[in-house]
Amino acid sequence: MSVMLEFRKVSKVYYLRRGFLAPKKPFYALRNIDLAVHENEVLGILGESGCGKSTLARLALGLETPEEGEVLLEGINFSALSEKERRKLRRKIQIVFQDPYASLNPRKKIYDLLAEPLIIHQLVPKKDLRARVGAMLTKVGLREEDMERYPHQFSGGQRQRIAIARALILSPRVLVLDEPTSALDVSVQAQILELLREFKEKSKLTYVFISHDLPLVLFLSNRVAVMYLGRVVEISPAESFMARPHHPYTKMLLESVPEPDPYKRKLPKVKGEPPDPTLEFSGCPFFPRCEKALSSCEKEVPGLREISKGHLVACHSL
Secondary structure, eight states, X not given: OOEEEEEEEEEEEEEEESSSSSOEEEEEXXXXXXXXXXXXXXXXXXXXXXXXXXXXXXXXXXXXXXXXEEEEETTEEGGGSOHHHHHHHHTTEEEEOSOTTTSSOTTXXXXXXXXXXXXXXXXXXXXXXXXXXXXXXXXXXXXXXGGGSOGGGSOHHHXXXXXXXXXXXXXXXXXXXXXXXXXXXXXXXXXXXXHHHHHHHHHTOEEXXXXXXXXXXXXXXXXXXXXXTTEEEEEEEHHHHTTOOOSHHHHHHHHTSOOSSGGGOOXXXXXXXXXXXXXXXXXXXXXXXXXXXXXXXXXXXXXXXXEETTEEEOOTTO
16 A cells, blocks of 8 residues: 655754743654555544644645655655645645634635635636536535635535535545544534545545544544654554553543543543643653653653554553
8 A cells, every 4th residue: 555645754843932032942843753644544643732733734735844854745755846846746635624714715705715726726727617616516515606605604514515625626635634523513523524534435535634532533544643742652543442552641542531421430540741842851751641651761762663463652661
C-alpha cells in the first residue's frame, strides 16, 4: 500500500511572549513526529486540546513550514517547491475545518465559494462552472438553486456540507478533517460522518481525521494515532484500540470516556496536569503523571516500537 502523506522527523516551534516586555519563549507544538498515512485509509489523530493536532494539519497542507524534518505528499516535499509548484500540489490535499460558521465567507454566495477554487486552479471553463458547482452541491445533499444563497441562510449541518463540497470540488487525493463535527448537534454529526464515509468509498479518498472525541475517531478510522504534548505516543489498528491500549496516556483517555452507569466508572489513575510546553525536558513528556514511570523515563525520550503487528508504542515500561 503506497504512502500518500508522510511526516519525517517533523518538529514545529512557535515563539510566544508572555507579557509586554518579557522575552519570547519557544512553544514546542510538535516534536520529532514520524507518521505515514497510506492510500485509501482513514488515520485518526486523537488527543486533548493543545497536543499539536491542528498544527499537524497546517503542516500537512503546506500552510506552515516545519523547523526540522520533512512533510511529503505523494513523496514530494512541500518546502522544496516554488509557490507555483506548491499551489499545484495543494490541489491534491484539502481541509474541512471545525467551525462551518467561521470557515465560509459570509459576504460571498455559495456559487462564488465553490467556483473560486476551480477558477484559481483553472480546472473548468467558465461556461461550465455553474454546472460543476450545482453537481457538487447535489452530491452533498443540497440543491442546485442553493448556490444563489449566502452562508447565513443555512443551518450548521448544511454549512458543513458546503464546506465539504468546497474541499472535494478539486477532486483531491487526501482530505484533512480538523474536528469537522465538534460544532454540530449529535444527530447532525452522524449525518456528516455518514456523508464522509460515503465519499471515501466512492472516490477512494485518504482521510486524516483529527478529533478529541474517541467514539467518532473509532467509528471512521482504520488506524488511530494518539498524541500527547506534541509527540505521537501510540499507533494502533482501530479494531484493537479499545481492547489492547498500552501507553499509560492512552489508558487514561479510555478511562475518561463517560460511562452510562456511574457505579461502574473508573477514575483515571493519573496525577497532575500536562507540563508547560515552553519548557525543555529530556525524558518522556508523560513522566510526571505516570504511575509506571521508570528512572530512564525522566532522562530518555522513548521511541515508537512495534509490540504487535501494526501496533506501536512509545513507552519504556512495556
